[in-house]
Structure formats: C-alpha cells, structure tokens
Amino acid sequence: MSDVGDVRPERAAAISGWDDEADVVVVGYGVAGACAAIEAARAGAEVLVLERTGGWGGAAALSGGFIYLGGGTPLQKALGFDDSPENMETFLTAALGPGVDAAKIHDYCQGSVEHFEWLVAQGVVFKEEFWGEPGWEPPADQGLMFSGGENAAPFNTIATPAPRGHLPQMADKHTGDKGGGYMLMKPLVETAESLGVRAEFDVRLQRLVVDDDGRVVGVVARRYGKPVRVRARRGVVLATGSFAYNQEMVAAYTPLLVNRPAAAIEEHDGIGIRVAQALGAQLAHMDAIEVAIFADPQVIARGILVNGRGQRYIPEDSYPSHIGQSTLIRQNNEAFLILDEAGLEEALGTVSTFAASRNEPPTWVAESVAELESEMGFPDGVLQATVEVYNRHAKDGVDPVLGKKTQWVKPLGTPLAAFDLRGRTGGFTLGGVRTDLDSRVLHVAGDPIPGLFAAGRCTSGISAGGYVSGASLGDGSFYGRRAGRAAAQA
C-alpha cells in the first residue's frame, strides 16, 4: 500500500508542522460544502474550503439544480399548491424506499420551508412559474415541477400530490453552464466569499488527522503531488460527493451501476467515505442508486413501456427516475417503448424536455401489433395480450393494472412504432456514511466521531433506495448547513 493511497488516519503527534489551518475545514466545494462554509462562517468560525478541482461547483453546478422542498413553501403557495410538512413526510416515506432514516425525513420535512427561505436569502432565485408536463426538468426557466411522481400512481393515492421540485431560475439553459445547478451554486459561493470563507483549489483529500483521543483535528491532502497538512481547530466537514466513479466500490456495493455512472463527476471516487470508514464510521444504504432512463418523458407518457417479456411494469406517466430505477433494478435493464402513430405525432408536437432523443427514429415500425411483436422478437401472443388488456380498459380511459392517469390513457391504434430502450439507464450512488441530524459522522458503535461532520452524497441521506429529483441537492444543502453550524460549535 503506497502512502498516497493509504486512507488510514495520520496521528497528530506525528505531524511536525501544519501547512495551513482554520477553525472549520470543509472538503469539497459542491452544494454541501458551500452551505457548510456559509453556516460555519455565520457561526463565527474561520473557514477554509479545500477543493480538488480547479474551481467551485462540484456535481451540483453541472446538475439540473432541483432542490426537493415542500411543506408549504412560498413558491408552492404562490403557484396555488397546498402542502404540509406532514403530507410531504408521508410521500417521502413511501417514495424513498423501505429502511428510510425516519428521524431525518421528519426533520427534513419540518425544516423545508425555512430551508427554502434561507436559499432565497442567500440569493437563489426561483421563478414563480409551474411546469406541469412530463419531463425530467422544465423546458425553460420555470421554478416548480413535480419531480418525484407525486401525481402518479401509486403515490397519488398515498399522499396529496404537491410539486416539490424547486428549480433555481436558469440564465440560459442552452449554454449549459448557466443551468439550474449553476444558478444555485453561484449565489451560494458568492455568499460564502462575502463572509470571508477562504477556498484553496487543486487540493485533494488523502486522509484525516486524529489526536490521541481519536478526535479529528485536520486533514492530509495533496497539491500538485506534494502533501499538504491542514489543521482544523474545531472540525472537518466531508462534502466530497458520491462513489459513482469508483469502479471497485460500485462493484462491491451496487454492481448494477458498473459502467453506467451518470449525473455525477469523475472526482466522485468515494474518498470521503473511505477516510471515514478508516475511523470506524457507520455506513448505510450502500446499494441505493438514483437511476435515469435516457428517453423523453413526453414520449414515454403517451405510449406503453414493456419489459423483456413484453409486459407493462410501471405507469408510463411516472416521474422518469422511478422508471429508471424500476427498469434497471427490477426489469434486468430491459425496456421497450411502444406508441401508435397518433401518439408519437402528438408527443413530437409538444415542448421537448429531453431534446436529445427527439430525432431518434423508432427501432421498429409495423402495421399491426402482431407484426410488431414478431419484428421485436417476442414469442407469439405476448405483446398482443399486453396491448389487448391495455386497450380493453383504455377505451374507458382507465388503467386498472398500473394506474396511469386518464389524461394519458388512449387505446393504441395502428400503425405502431417501438423504441428499444434496453441498457438506456445510468445514475449515481446514494449510500455513504451515516450521520445524525447535526451531520455528525456516526461511529459503528453508535456515537459520533469527535470533530468529524459530513453532508451530501458521501453520506446516506434521506433516500434509502427510492429517489425523487432534488433529494440529493436537497439533503446535501440542508445537512451541509447543519454540518457547518455543528462544526463551528464543536
């Protein structure tokens, strides 16, 4: 084991001199790190952010920018949507999978309105406009959207649907670098700078430094190949992102994601998780993944999705992250989308939210379901049975099998088109170290590791398997703030 790759903690007593120091050292300048830095500085701490790339932003700045908020935010109210923390909690508990951290979900929902107001106070702008059509993201700079299938089966029968995908207003979606994520990060970093937060770039975390009592008192990093020792007088905040790009960790914990990382950045190598593990940190939900399916939701909603056996398996008007997860985890990553000509034409006439797939020709076209079934290679009768059952109820505008909403339910006619969506998924990891409500990293013995805090995707947050868009920037920013406050007071 070379010294460079060793994540074992270094003993403070063995360090002859520090290269830099601060009260609170934040590792990683994505959304969790920025929020931690702001709150630590506001709490009176001298803050130093160590970022491994050449600039701030992390995966957050490149993302769509959704923050999952609710419970009756001013934006929800202004746009006419009722919500309550309890309603939000009911939904999230159902949607984020069995095994959720119930205390964290409750805490997050109770604090959601305040968190929205805090983001606005830091300069994040949310335009008062709702986007209600199927999509991964709004087509323009709208500020609110259903981003978790709240209005689709089965969730629309579990809690009162309310849109909670809050999106910072884009300056120019099409330049790429001024999307929602950028417009979230820019004011946060500017706020941090205005508070005197110092940032050092091209500094890559190697391991933690602990004193003789086991307290974390600094980090060892590398800058241009040379070691840098940074003392943290009050605490270290890990905000280093997911492990989606660590092939070995992905294979060990969530192998379905091997070779398909998405919506993450290459720097997401799990280093924050590993240095914490070396101190005995507890982990949770290491198999949990966000999964996207790369196809236009406007098209999906107007067709039927079938698996490798030609069977429908999910309401096609679900938020696409649910479709992605179900396809990869439950359907062997096999999906086919089937529409009739009228449905496809209607879809192509809508405002696209996923333009990349709009020019894609159907993989198969056919004059009848039987012909399509044969061309797609399904056994005789399989697809015909699926369409027959769908159409039997669709003529009455209902989908008793899966609960697709009436507005999307029409009998499939002819001619037909089918798209091969096999293998068309990708995503990022949701598991990591377990933290408490103050973002203190918990030891496997159950108590916090002194001096060590974490937030964002190096932690196991509010998701335990299920996912809704905005949950990751949501808990990353929410618990990033907590981490900053707790570290400053440590």
Next chain:
Amino acid sequence: MSDVGDVRPERAAAISGWDDEADVVVVGYGVAGACAAIEAARAGAEVLVLERTGGWGGAAALSGGFIYLGGGTPLQKALGFDDSPENMETFLTAALGPGVDAAKIHDYCQGSVEHFEWLVAQGVVFKEEFWGEPGWEPPADQGLMFSGGENAAPFNTIATPAPRGHLPQMADKHTGDKGGGYMLMKPLVETAESLGVRAEFDVRLQRLVVDDDGRVVGVVARRYGKPVRVRARRGVVLATGSFAYNQEMVAAYTPLLVNRPAAAIEEHDGIGIRVAQALGAQLAHMDAIEVAIFADPQVIARGILVNGRGQRYIPEDSYPSHIGQSTLIRQNNEAFLILDEAGLEEALGTVSTFAASRNEPPTWVAESVAELESEMGFPDGVLQATVEVYNRHAKDGVDPVLGKKTQWVKPLGTPLAAFDLRGRTGGFTLGGVRTDLDSRVLHVAGDPIPGLFAAGRCTSGISAGGYVSGASLGDGSFYGRRAGRAAAQA
C-alpha cells in the same frame, strides 16, 4: 455509549492481565469456526474456540446442510454427472449476481474437489444417491441434488447443468436435530476435539484487542456478564455469522429483509462485522440476501406463478431460492400460484419435500380463468391474457416466454385453484467484511488488517446478490479452512 456495547478496539497496553490465551482464537463454533479450528490445529497451533451459545453448531447445525461443490467430485462422478471447475465457474459467475469476487469464485471452483475430499476425510458422509425432483432439499437422505437452478432457464443455456448440492447423510430427518447440517457439524467438531482444539461456551465477543502497531492480538468478550480477555498469539478468526437478526443493520443495509429473517439464528447480530468495521475493515455486498419462498416446489413447478399484476415472471421449475429472491426483490413480495385441478392432484401425489405446505387449502378455487381472475381481484383480462399466452405454447410443450422445461409445461385446464403467496418469503444476509483468498480481513485501504481473519457469513463470500443453496456452508467451510491455516502461520 456504554462500555458493554462499544465495539471499538481495546489497546493491548491497557490490559493488565489475560484471562486465557491460545495461538489462534476462533470466535464462533459454526461451520466456518469448526473448519478454521481444525486447520489451525493441524498447522501446529494451539486453538481456542469461543462460542456465545451453550454448544457448538451455529446456524449450520440447524440448516439443511447443503454444501455447494462441483468440478467433478467423486459423488458427482459416482452418480454419472459430468462437471469441471470451469463449467462450475461459468455457472456461479452467472448465478451469483453481478459484482461477484471473480478471484474468489475461481479459487473456490478450482479447490472444490479437494474440499469435498477433505470433508469426507473429516468424517462427513455423503450417500451415493441423487434426488432429481423439485424441492428445497431431498425428501430423505439422498446426497446430491440440483440446488441452484443449474438445470432451469436461463442457466441451462449458460453452462452444462450439473447438480452440486452435496448433502451430508441425515441420520433421521424428522427428529430435526440429525438433519444434514447436524451431520455436517458433528464430525467436524469431533475432528477438532481429537486434534486438541479447546472450546469455551457462553462467551460473547465484545471487541478486538490491538497492539500499538494496529495488529489484532486478542479479544474482549463477556461471560455471564463479566469481561473475559483472551490473548491470541498468532491471530483471531471471526466466524460469528450473519447480521440477519440485527434489525438496525438490516434496515440500514438490506431493508427488504426487515422482519423476515430465516435460516439464521438469533445470535446472528453482526458483531463480527461491527468489530472489524471499528478497525477500518472493508465491506462488500451488504444488500445481498438469500431468500426462501415458503411453498412446496413440487406444487410450484406444476403451476404458473404470477405477480401482483397477474404476469408470470420466472420459470416455475427454477430452484426456489431464485423464486424467493425474484419475488421479494423484483415483484414487491407478491406472488400467486395457479394450478388446474389435475396439476394440483399430481403435485399432491408426489414425494413431498416441503410437507408443511401440503395441507394448505387453495386460497381461491374457480371453474374458469375469468372467474378466478375476478375472485382474486385482478382487473378484467389480466389473468386471462397470461393463461391464454401460456396455454397457446403449452399445447406444444414449450414456454418461449420464460423457458420452463417441457416436462413441466401443460396447458392449464379447469377447474382451477390459486394460492396466495404474498409475503411468504424470508432469508438471511450475505454481505459482510471483505476477505482475500487467505481469509485475511481487508482494510478499506486495501491491505490486510494484521492478525485478523474471517470466514462464513460475517464475510462477503462468493455470492454478490444471487444465491444457490450450499454456497453459504460452502464458502464458510472452504474459507474457514483458509482462515485457520493463515492464522496459524501468522
């Protein structure tokens, strides 16, 4: 955090006196511990086994006793089955899930014949008789069976099917305490005793003891509420079993198994994993689970299994652990079994391998598929479509949708019966600390933790998500031996 629950290592320098000592200390007297003890003793070490219950056996002694072996064992050859290590490796790589430890699978397959011969040499008896009908286990004392769906789709197209479920001959299946697992453990423990292995019972592991260089040099345990400090001159072998009965760990790592542990024992609280985590041990596949479905495979094979949408999802002649996994993980734990009267009568006339379910009356009976569909509460047409497609091909004796073998494929007639199998699953955990081929526990930094070895279900073994019966006692005994040898030489 009370001292009793603290899994943090104790420093050797802080221990004023040892209560006991040996060259190799093995924690847990199940199959992994027994095999480790034997090999450590044979390698010249003085061995002490610490067992938390009042007697030897662990979960192994209460289990069916399958050991997954192949590659051309004398038992396979005597019963006329061809196999090779390469063929076995091809099958296991496909069956045990993405993300398998390829080096370990290769190693296990290459060593499988030798391991069989070793077990026989320790006194384990395998009767030269094959059982070829559907079942979890043979009905009597047969010694060989297909225990992983090797002869069912899709595996029968991936590798040449060979039965590899090797079962120690039962003395009396129906007394319960002389089943295959007992008949595996008894000769192993007798061998260990004959080699001078000492065992202490009612001794419960609390934490490890490390010296100033980070080497594991002993354990702290409790006996009747009092601490016991045991020195290990050469090494400690963890063989403490799964975490299936640790509710908090199950909720954190594999929440689908909450409230449904099975084929494990209450002592399986993950303590071996936690004490190793406190030293920075690497983990793997913490979500992986073995899942049983509690229904008679003789009945299942003669019917069709449908999910909550009335769709078939797995060949009904699969080995039932595949059915259990697919049902719990992919079908929301919803399964219904449908047979016609002739099929059910035929099933009830066979030799039962799961007698408990034989007296269970059908949940629903009906004169037609449409009537059954309605009684079961399925939307109109769903079940009719499934049966129509099945019967369309079954009249030719084929199942192109899922590949059930011809011998089990007959058109469903009337009247019909259906069994509600929702929620009828349970299982144990397969994830744990990562070990190398010498059963050394790996640190998250990648290198072994000095003095620490592990085997059995506190480790991540050859399974990475998929499961075949016999894999757990298989890798537990195989790598238990390695652990004993490596610890003795440490």
